[in-house]
Amino acid sequence: MEYFSGFTPEWKITFGQMMVLSTIAILIFLYGMYLNLKKWSYGSEGYGLEPSNGNVLAFIKTFIIQLGQASHAPHAQPLWKVIILDILLQRRIWRKHPIRWFMHMAIFVGWMTLFLLSVAMFVVELMHLAGINVDPMAFRESAQWAFHWFSILLTVGVLIAIFRRIFIPKIREATIAYDTILLAGLTLIIVTGFVANGIRIDQVWGLGIDPFYAPIVALFHSVISLLFCIAYIPFSKYIHVIATPLALIANKGGE
């Protein structure tokens, strides 16, 4: 076992597996998004108009038209402000509840950074395989601190979310399976990630598991991550990571 992504001395097997799994995950994601676009496209292209027939272009066209329309809303924001303040910095949550904002930002920043680091690791491995003079081991070691701390940030965010769902009665009573699946998926990814990393670097969160099993645990973590991080997005509450920014942009930051 050499690399966190599951790249082992028998790399032809695990790397191949990862490529296949990644491709499947992306294909499921794309198909799911096509179905969602089709669902959205059953709506009309403007207020008071007849519904469209489900052609996916209808949504794209409606979105672009709405984007170009002047808003009557008193709080309409320019696009750059919506992207930076409302989407990336999640200003609307900050205004309502700073603790929940921290929770959301911890999950958002932790999740996205780990995702991007994993993609970077994968790219470095691909470059290495292509004969480009890069050292995957050196890259992984240099990124180790980032993997570690952003994993902790993500964990803190998820723990706050779980605490709120369990111990705050109002939130507990309003929780439905739609919410629970999202949190359960995140928790599973975090736990398998920590265990896989713990086995590899021989830390206590490796649960004392023999390093021999590190590749398979890492592979399992990667599969779970690909399923929840990519493939399951269009079919679950994870869709909000796409739909919420789109809604904010379409409504110019909201009312």
Next chain:
Amino acid sequence: MTKEQPSVNTQNLTAVQLMELDACTRCGQCDEWCPTYEGSGYEPGISPRFKVRRWKEYIDRSFGFRAQLFGPKEFTDEELQQFNDDLYHCTTCGRCATNCESGMNLVELWESLRANLVKRGNGPVGKQGLFPKLIGEYKNPYMKDQEARLDWVPKDVEIEDKAEIVYYTGCTAGYNQLAVAIGTARILNKLGIKFTMLGEDEWCCGSALIRTGQAHIDDNPKKLARHNVDAIVEKGAKRVVMACSGCFRAATIDWPRQLGEELPFEVLHMTEFLAELIDEGKINWEKSIDKKVTYHDPCHLGRHIGVFEAPRKVLSDIPGIELVEMNEVKDKQRCCGAGGGVKAGLPDLALSVGTARVKDALEVNADILSSACPFCKRNLSDGRDELNASDLEVEDVVILSARALDLSVEPDPEEPQEETEEQNNEA
């Protein structure tokens, strides 16, 4: 169970609105702020979050990936009828949208869903169903004669035949809450503003039809907007002044949308017009109103259009007035409870929400609870009466302005005001 045709359709819902259903993170902010959810005693069905969730389920079951692969899943008419009834427990105040962390345009969603369900045969509720017939036939919701549009005008008020400024009275002020209309006209006269009116050519603004999802019936709102715009242009107007926030919202947002064109004149609320005149130093108040006044932002004027400061500027400028703010104001303002057809369709709910707002005013020990909308004034007055808070005066900013300009709002200054105001329960 599956069947060929989905149980719901997407009539009146745009593709972006269907996408917005998936944007809901179920944070619950809409529930936290919804005045009718609170006013209903937290009935689960009234929860905006639950409404979004239910409609998302209907759409998913009808058009989602399972439906696309295996056919739509049926649900009962009773379930949809219950959803419809819950949907109308909403004043379309927009507090949910202002506080939505996902930036959903919820007012538009509620109105679109209402239109969808009216077309399906589920909506509207209560007396709201009379609006299309009444407004279509009488051009106002009160079954009044159009020729009586200017019957309220006192002999001393001077109205031009043509002028650059039109005062669009609105059905409620023109037929029922005459003091607002009389006050507006006398203020304009006193300030030397030459204005004209549409008379029997003034038709209902159409707001009640749009808010209750009945805009498509006989295309009434479009006809009303077309007629009003043409009549205003015919008068040579460059600016239209309105003292009713419902009409103001309709003219500002709904008329251009109905007609698919920008209006060839500027639309102002009377409080904006007065604030402008204050800035120009053209108002000399003649009387002091030594009262503690609080201001309730009408949803249609404040949250929907963004006019928050003008009414406060007017009140602050009147000598003697001590303006105090309630806890929830401006874009966080609690609705009066009358809008969205609730006063006509669900009067008990309207009263419950109205009393909550009156309590806000009583908490700051206000002598006068002012607003800038005839509907708000009616429902807040009912709330005040329900609480037996007879010491609290509920009054429109326009009427307070008239009072400060030493103007009567009686048709005949000798008559007591209360006799001129009929109770309006049609809002």
